[in-house]
Amino acid sequence: MTQQVVAASVFPGFFPTPPPGRCKCPRANRFTASSPTHKNGLLRVLHSSVHPLGLAFAPIPPYPHPPPAVDLLITNPEDEPFLRDEILRSSPTTRIETVAPGSLATQGLLDAPSPPLLAFARQILPHATPATAPSINAWVERLAATLAPLRTHPHPWRLHVWPRYGQGRAGQQRAQWIVKGLHEWLGRHHRALRRNLDPATSPFPPSHTLLQLTLTAPDLGFLSLTPAPHPHHLQPLLSTFPAGEVPVAVDKSAPSRAFAKLVEAEARLGLAIAPGQSCVDLGASPGSWSYVALRRGATVTAVDRSPLRADLMAHPRLRFHPGDAFSYHPTQPVDWLICDVIAAPRRSIQLLHHWLSNRWCRRFIVTVKFKGSADYPELDPVKHWLPTLSSAFLLTRLCANRNEVCIAGVAAHLPDTAS
Numbered sequence: 001m002t003q004q005v006v007a008a009s010v011f012p013g014f015f016p017t018p019p020p021g022r023c024k025c026p027r028a029n030r031f032t033a034s035s036p037t038h039k040n041g042l043l044r045v046l047h048s049s050v051h052p053l054g055l056a057f058a059p060i061p062p063y064p065h066p067p068p069a070v071d072l073l074i075t076n077p078e079d080e081p082f083l084r085d086e087i088l089r090s091s092p093t094t095r096i097e098t099v100a101p102g103s104l105a106t107q108g109l110l111d112a113p114s115p116p117l118l119a120f121a122r123q124i125l126p127h128a129t130p131a132t133a134p135s136i137n138a139w140v141e142r143l144a145a146t147l148a149p150l151r152t153h154p155h156p157w158r159l160h161v162w163p164r165y166g167q168g169r170a171g172q173q174r175a176q177w178i179v180k181g182l183h184e185w186l187g188r189h190h191r192a193l194r195r196n197l198d199p200a201t202s203p204f205p206p207s208h209t210l211l212q213l214t215l216t217a218p219d220l221g222f223l224s225l226t227p228a229p230h231p232h233h234l235q236p237l238l239s240t241f242p243a244g245e246v247p248v249a250v251d252k253s254a255p256s257r258a259f260a261k262l263v264e265a266e267a268r269l270g271l272a273i274a275p276g277q278s279c280v281d282l283g284a285s286p287g288s289w290s291y292v293a294l295r296r297g298a299t300v301t302a303v304d305r306s307p308l309r310a311d312l313m314a315h316p317r318l319r320f321h322p323g324d325a326f327s328y329h330p331t332q333p334v335d336w337l338i339c340d341v342i343a344a345p346r347r348s349i350q351l352l353h354h355w356l357s358n359r360w361c362r363r364f365i366v367t368v369k370f371k372g373s374a375d376y377p378e379l380d381p382v383k384h385w386l387p388t389l390s391s392a393f394l395l396t397r398l399c400a401n402r403n404e405v406c407i408a409g410v411a412a413h414l415p416d417t418a419s
């Protein structure tokens, strides 16, 4: 039965088969069996690895032969087909398997010298291995065991633990208990390691390692240790926020909810609009992006055919430029281009390329809006020129985006005037 199940997976041998002789229970020969009616191969296989008496495999780590690692890509469950298409457009022979809703396992994709930009991947777990643990303490022990390389070579590290199952708070609470349990374990056993745990969500410095655990069920998950300096190098794909989910506080004073896109893009980029900086806001009405920039202390040139909310129009640091966003250009380089204009994807992409080629902005946050999904491949050429025209960049569907993608970054080759 187990043979059949493993063969059903696109990654033969991926499933962590229990080592012989570990379980003395008379039902041991049954606990890797899976229903012959299973549909979503690997996910069910992983579930079936739990002992029927709830004991799982004790003691916890390690398997004599660790299961092979996969690169796990996390997306919105509804974006899964688009992420699959995007992966296959960049790497047609890549094997892909769904291991949990919105969690795709691939192999080899992130090992390339420059891994593909994937707009629909919200988070990645490089070289992730499946893991089982029957209790919070067992998860803590698994995480502690995974941290072994940091005990011998102490350096800063970050920790992301998050659930990928259920609808309610139970998964979140379990993740929080695991994090708390690990803190306590480190306090008892390895204070230096606890001191080196960095809770920040700023961009990964080259010195930092990242440990991630995503729970696909209370007792199942994937562990990924990304050693320094890889989190830094993988920054366009690897979010500094657990699960790639950026918390943005509600701001009821903003003209619309669009403010959340700009705030999330800043957080994801690790770079915020600063006092005294200059911003051009294209497609600015009713004014939520300008509102955020003004609150940050910037001066704003807002371009739109329609005026912004009255209080913003009267703001001393806002200049309204009525007219076409695509024909506007600044008289001198500005600190930020922010653009949320409604236009065909190709036009917004060309606009950004034009601004970067002409060195009109030092930093940029641009929304590309879609109707349906047929135009998603228009993002592919961006993946080639964006790294040449910018030094730090993102191409991602933000949590606050609807049928949109955000391109953000720091322009290459322009002196930075920001304080």
Ligand SMILES: C[S@@+](CC[C@H](N)C(=O)[O-])C[C@H]1O[C@@H](n2cnc3c(N)ncnc32)[C@H](O)[C@@H]1O
Residues within 6 Å of the ligand: 255, 256, 258, 259, 282, 283, 284, 285, 286, 287, 288, 289, 290, 303, 304, 305, 306, 323, 324, 325, 326, 340, 341, 342, 343
């Ligand atoms: C989604 S709204 C922008 C919302 C804005 N970012 C905010 O936070 O309030 C898109 C805006 O693009 C403007 N727009 C569309 N085409 C334009 C064009 N060619 N030139 C200038 N503005 C344009 C529309 O008038 C609309 O106000």
